[in-house]
Amino acid sequence: MVRIGIDLGGTKTEVAVLAPDGRALLRRRAPTPPGYAGTVALVGELVEAAEREAGAPPGGATVGVGIPGSLSPTTGLVRGANSTWLNGGRLDRDLSARLRREVRLANDANCLALSEAADGAGAGFGTVFAAILGTGTGAGVVVDGRLLDGRNRIAGEWGHNPLPWMEAGEHPGPACWCGQRGCIEAFLCGPALAADADGPGARDTGALPARAAAGDARAEAALRRHAGRLARALAHVVNLLDPDCVVLGGGLSNMEHLYEEVPRLWGRWVFSDSVTTPILRARHGDSSGVLGAARLWDAAP
Incomplete structure (x- = not known):
């Protein structure tokens, strides 16, 4: 079928x-x-x-x-x-x-996780934490090929927890559409990164890495802050879940520096003497979600 x-x-x-x-x-x-x-x-x-x-x-x-x-x-x-x-x-x-x-x-983040765990970047790993970094920010968890849904069906709602280890200038955090302040999503989503670099109403993040490489100080500073915040947010996940791999999807996952910067930074907050968790880019790109949705019947009890 x-x-x-x-x-x-x-x-x-x-x-x-x-x-x-x-x-x-x-x-x-x-x-x-x-x-x-x-x-x-x-x-x-x-x-x-x-x-x-x-x-x-x-x-x-x-x-x-x-x-x-x-x-x-x-x-x-x-x-x-x-x-x-x-x-x-x-x-x-x-x-x-x-x-x-x-x-x-x-x-949709659960679908991304399911797809990437089945035959994507997370294939062969026992516990896969897959995060979407795009217009919004969310995540899903797959354990041994099965979605972790949770009693309240909110497993993986990583984006609506507060950014951990906030720095002085980050309190109390930006307002989130969910009604809270300081949510991970409100710091890490694409519109937040664009606004940090170019002010309220800015939307373009695709050009930021090239601008930073060319010496644009505003772009460079915004990308540095974003990578540090992502490192903190993922360190929190490693401390709680200790997944076998982390997979990044969504438009911001195409920023190459994240795969170097986050592993370099997150050891400061992970409660371990070493962190060997691989951070991987979604193999199926922005089609991971739709391919995972097609697999929902495979994962059904």
Whole structure:
């Protein structure tokens, strides 16, 4: 049976089809429409078109969806999504009704972790901690090939803990959309890095490494602060979970200096005489989430 994955993002939605042997048969993206009803309609259209193109009978493929939030185990409603129009919706029920089959949902960072642990940078490691560094910041944990979901289904919500070992100039931390201040996400996400370098409203992070290499002092200082904060945030994870590897995904994971700077810095905060944990770039790049979503049925109990 072919498996279809959907990565439901705030600006784009991606669909992928995996063959039974794990090969990607197709991947396609479309702009995410604003509004709950439009999102449900788009997912339905993408799945049905992908099914036809893959040669599967209608309803013949499993469907997994990665979302920028999670389903509450108490109410069954989406919560904590920075695509705020999803919050309060019974998205699994509504997508299942639209597609006339059961649909499995998971947090998008969990999908990244599942994909990278299966056949990506984390393949062969027992415990994989995979973090998304992009428009938002989140993480997922896979242990021996299975997602760690947690009693409250919030395992891996790393981005909404406070930045550890704050320095004097960092208190109390920037406001986060979740209602708290000083969250890891509010310090480490792409918009935060851009604003640190170029002021409020700045959005471009892609040029920062080249600017720093060319001697731009503002870019260099912002990247240095960001790497130090990431080192602290990941040291906290190593102290708590001690994963076999850390995988970085999302747009900021393409910044080469992180893979040198973070291992150089984080030993100051890790409660060990040595830190040998590898920090790896996601092998599947920005398609890790959609490929992991397609694998949600593989990971189901």
